[in-house]
Amino acid sequence: MDPFLVLLHSVSAGLANSELAELKFLCRGHLSKKKLERVQSGVDLFSMLLEQNELDSENTRLLRELLTSLRRQDLLRRLDDFEAGAAAQAAPQEEDLHAAFDIICDNVGKDWRRLARHLKVSDHKIEEAACACLGRGQTRSSRPAPAVSSVFSSPPLRQTDGASRGGRSPRPFPLHPT
Structure with a gap:
């Protein structure tokens, strides 16, 4: 389940009927009067705010x-707890990405070229x-050096329409036989 929806x-x-009425009044600048009239619960109100992109897990203002x-x-503390948890689960740090890259390279082994082509490198x-691998004393079929990870982070190739090849997509082929 989405933690933000659980929070909402x-x-x-936790809202009383009088508090829901106050929230509806405060949301007049964000939702139309017609939509606000249909609101029967906090879930209804939050759903409409989500649909209007007035509210999301990244924008809790x-x-x-x-x-x-x-x-x-009490409800503000729940929001604080959610935001603290979301910050802790932020994007992986660079060292995590390097560790993941090393694990992938170790497990892909000799098939790293096929993987690179599949990723449209x-x-x-x-x-x-x-x-670069050969320069580091590795064999051609061994894994690429970790310093080469920037090669895989570049944007993928643009695909052509294939009209110049009779409508067929280009098929990857090795530059050097392995």
């Missing part, structure tokens, strides 16, 4: 403002990676 459900369950205006410190960049 929890907040909705409006929710914080609403809960602050209600003076609901140009044959030229694959050959550069192979030459």
